[in-house]
Amino acid sequence: MVTLLLHPLSPAAFPLAAAALNFIFGKQLKAKTAWISSAASLMSFAVSIFLLTRTAAHGVMQGSIIWLEAGNFKITSGFLLDPLSASFLAVVSLVGMLIQIYAAGSMKDDPEFTRFYSTLSLFMAAMTALIAADGLLLFFMAWEIMGLCSFLLIGFWFQKEAAAKAAHKAFLATRLGDLCLLLGLLMLSSSLGTLQFTALSEKAAALGASAWLSAAALLIFAGAAGKSAQFPFHIWLPDAMEGPTPVSALIHAATMVAAGIYLLIRTFPVLALDARVLSVIAAVGTFTAVLTALLALRSQEIKKTLAFSTLSQLGMMAACIGFSNPGAAFFHLVTHAFFKALLFMGAGNVLHACGTQNLGRLGGLGRPMKLTSGAFLVGSLALAGLPPLSGFWSKEGILAAAHGYSPFYFGALLLTSFLTALYSARLYLQIFEGSASRSADAETARECPKSMTIPLLTLGVLAAAAGIPGSPWMGYFFQTFIGISPHGDPASYAVLAGSLIACALGLAGAWLSAGPWRGLGLKETAGAGRFLEKAGMELPNSAARLFASGLKTAGRAAACTDRLLLDGAVMLPGVLLQLAAAGFRKIQSGFILHYLLAAFAAVIGLLAAGMNF
Amino acid sequence: MIFGAGILKGMLVTLRSFVNSYFKKPDQGGLFTVEYPEKRLVAKERFRNFPFLVYDEKPEDPRCVACDICAKECPPKCITIVRDADAEGRPLKKPALFDIDLSVCMNCGICEEACPFDAIFMDHEFEIAGTERHQSLLYHKEDLLKSNGYFRQIRPSDAALIDARRKEAEDKKKAALKPAAPPEKKE
Amino acid sequence: MLELIAVKGIYILMVFAAAAAFASSLLPNLFHGALALAAVLLAVAGLYLSLGAEFLAMVQILVYVGAVMTLVIYAVMLTGRLEETVTPSGRIQRAAAGVSCAIFFVLVCGVLLSTNWPAAPGGNPLPSVKDLGIDLMKRHVFPFEVLGILLFAVLIGALAAARREKS
């Protein structure tokens, strides 16, 4: 029984059980559902910590069952626990647990409490299963369930028109991505014959580059882009903020969006076959990073800004993979999960406290909400990339990879990190600093209850300390531990200096714009901002709509041809028959005498014929 | 044989009457039909048919004194009487005209009962068919008069009684008149 | 000499029957039509006698004239109004019928006259009633029984069809 409990897939099993429990007995349990799902995530966190230590001690654990067997064709799927997945598992279950505890507080008075928690647990189960998956098959299934959960959770308050529309949009965008992933997956399995990650890399290496494989790789990247909201698919993430804040924190910051990057890391050997694929990934990633960073500056709402910042960080991670350094991307992934969840929970507290998240009406919350403002400060600084905090180390890794790849990308990423620092600091200053008089509800704001602030604080500590294992002080222990790719040359000072300067400039800019130069230059940049907005957001939307309408007209055309040709062909004999029948009906006059006469005439005819005149 | 029993009994009855008609006397079940024209049934004494007037000696002076009682009593009013008058026009005790319309008379016999002078009686004669319906059945005095002998012949017992009574009345009158007047008044 | 008279009689009978047959089709009054049919039936019975089939003639009279004609006349009396005369069918119909009958007649006549029938027999004795009975009971016993059942069925069927519904 114990070994079963410690099975690599058990972290997925606990939340699944919790989800089922909540779903079935939701009505009776009511408030207790929160405890059940939090307990489940605690258990899965504990198990994942144990698994982490085991993999660290014994190395890779693997096991699989035969999923489908038809003749000599066999599909197996099961779990693969290597340092990468074990560590990611630990991170995800930790963040999930903290958010569930936090959600208990923030969602307390919501009537659909049980539905929220059962879907959340289901999501956790899917995420953990995805991480522990050993092959693309189980991975893809978990991927789909996650898509579903994100749809349910974004559209949690489905009475609200905007939420429903946002959920719809998110689901469709990710569906498109999933479609590409499926195609890529199928192409891979058809050419390489297997879906297992380990086997994948060996087969790919053996087969060598080919157009088929590079196309498959590109499709897989498209799938990852869909889920992790890279450039063409990024339209759904800002709208996904309609969902409750814990959802945004968990799904749209830490876990789900990271799954795309995790997929790219897992299938890196295939991607790496063709340099052009990597260059595409790098370009898309960088472009997304720069664009969304600029957009983050413009948005007026806390959560929307955070959403844009997530987009830009994901862009940077994708770019890092493009620079063929998945290890750094993963490290940034982990640190980002911590401080981004922290920022979102902070935003949640602010929303919970004063009911609005519009920056224009907030300000001076530092005094009434000391703890939240403190944690929020640490989070935003980590995001900005201040040296001792985790953000600096992981970003520095990416910048090093960029530097190694090409100076142009290095410059772009530097610009992004500067912008990141700028908007994160500005965010903090606008909410917590400044005079309290600006907004009426600022006075009423009070610190949130303990169940919401404790997770905040723990994440604050993690956000601060997570960077150290991957920093030179610990000899890049984290990178070597996950062992995917060697760390870049730490010694290049240019990279180190560049990141430091970008961070400092960003912080200074934020401080100035919030303080003495408030409102300066707002108008001039407005025009450029709107153009940016239009280019960034409306264009893809209209493109999507165009694509949809195109499909519709194509459908209509096909329908009418079908009706015309096929139905026509079928109906033709019927119509002819009716015409003929109308003609023949006249013969049946209803008078017996006519029939008799006809019969008799026939007799005579026969007779005459018989006598062969 | 409950089914056919009734029929057989009925058949026996008719057979018996058939046989009896040949061998039995009229009153024991034989034929009692009187073949009318040749043999006739003797009419019973009180048999009533149309009335007739009675005269004693001569038809000229019948017993009827034209008192008109019978005409009044006759329900269908079929008797018409005109009193006779002598040369000077004084009424006589004799009818000049005495008609009975036989086609109207219903032989009820009321006139016989009403007549105080035993002048009119119901006859037994019924074969009086006429050739036409009007005049031939209007009997006048001459047709109606019949002698007392005929009366005595068709109704012996009644006639005897009446004659006895008349004779007695006559004797009484004669006795009563003998001391006063001759008896010729009461014929 | 007697045969001559008989033959003459037969021909007269035939002519009478033919006339009666056409009368039964053409007479407007249905009752007269039915009686014309009766006349035809009797004539045919006479022909049966001339062909030596006495039993058949008597059966014909008994069954046809006695029973079937009574049925037909019953039907005529029940369905026709007391003085109703039947409207003859349209002119085209009659013409068409006449023409087709004429053609039919000519065709079959052709056949009749062209084939040479076996010589009018003098010899073999005609089957008497006894032979008929034996044959009926021996060779044709099955159709005889089936006929009994059929008549029984028709009896019940006719009753059911013609019966006035209770409700």
Add this chain to the structure above:
Amino acid sequence: METLFIQIKTLLVNAAALVLPPWGVTLSSMIISALAILGLGPLIMMYLTLMERKVLARMQNRIGPNRAGPWGLLQPLADGIKMLTKEDIRPSAADPLLYFLAPILIAVPALMVFAVIPFGKGMTAADLNVGVLYFVALSSTTTLVIFMASWGSRNKYSVLGGMRSVSQMISYEVTLVISVVPILMAAGSLSTQTIVESQSGRWYAATPWGLLSCMIFFICGLAECNRSPFDLPEAESEIVAGYHTEYSGMRFALFYMAEFMNVFSICALTVTLFLGGWQGPLLPSWLWFLIKTYLLIFIVFWFRGTLPRLRADHLMGLAWKFLLPLAVMNIPAAAMSHFLSEPFSTAVPLAILMVSVAVLSFFNKGYAAEKRVYHFTD
């Protein structure tokens, strides 16, 4: 004495033979017998009417016609003259063809039937070997003629009377034919001549089934010619005079004659089939025949004198529910007697018939009237 009439005929034929060629002789013999029947028919009819009135009168303690001629013997002549002189009224709406044909056609079968009746030994006009069937066939044609009479006279009463009499005749005809079957089985032939000869030993009426079929035949014969208890169709009291309401004068006389000839032929056939025809110890054969026939005719008039008229549904009920089943049961009984050995040959048929009569009486209990009980006020 026995062969009186035969001698007369041969005399005549020889006379004709002198004059006519050979074929003429056979023709003349045919004609002579035909004329005999033609003469006999009306004669019989006339004196039957007289006999009937005499017998009925005697039964009702009356004398009956004795005015016309000695003992009323010329009464039929008087009737005939009366019929002839009566004005022949014809309803205007009458159907000329039918009205005219009916009386003629009713007399034809009545007369033709005489051809088959064996008046004496060797005195059958035409000894067909389908004799009985001939008789039944011709009697069935009368229904058609009655239809013509009733429909032709365009009178509701006559149509009603016609319908009734036809339905009555049809129902009784069926029983008539079935009741004859046992005799045909016993005699083995349809010709009346052979049937009479086969009765030389023992009359069929003597056997139990023979007696029963004789009674059934007789009753159905009566119903066939609308006589006595079954004379519903021309019941004066109910529907005027049935199908011959509109007929008067000579036409009515024809109907009247046909009716009486039917009576005579039915009785004659009963005699030939059941009572041994002209079989008789001493007297000449034709005399026996006449005696027996007139006895039966007396019974017919006897019926007329006693029995009340049957109601329409009783009439039908009697035919279909009593007589027909009885006649049908009679056939196996007759078969039994033919095949079983002596002691059983009478016992078994008797048993069968007894049982069937009992059963049928039980089932027809509804028709038999209850015994009427008179309560005199005390």
Add this chain to the structure above:
Amino acid sequence: MTPVPESHYLIFSLILFSAGIFGALTRRNALGVLIALELMLNAVALNFVIFSRTAPEGSASGQVSAFFIIALAAAGAAAGLAIVLAVYRSRKSIQTDDTNLLKW
């Protein structure tokens, strides 16, 4: 046995048959058609009897089949008339052109 040649009899029965058919075709009254039918059946029965004369020694099958035809015709007439009566009772007329319910 009459020396009338067979062909005369056959022609006569043919005449009967044509009269029957003519009647059936022209009669507008259902009963008229039935009468015509009887006529036709009679003609056929007559044919059987005609040919039974030349049948081989003593075989009565000709007359027997004629006998069957007569019986069947009687059965047919009974059924036909019952139906005609039923039709009359429901439609108050048996003109053949009135009963055209089965027309399409």
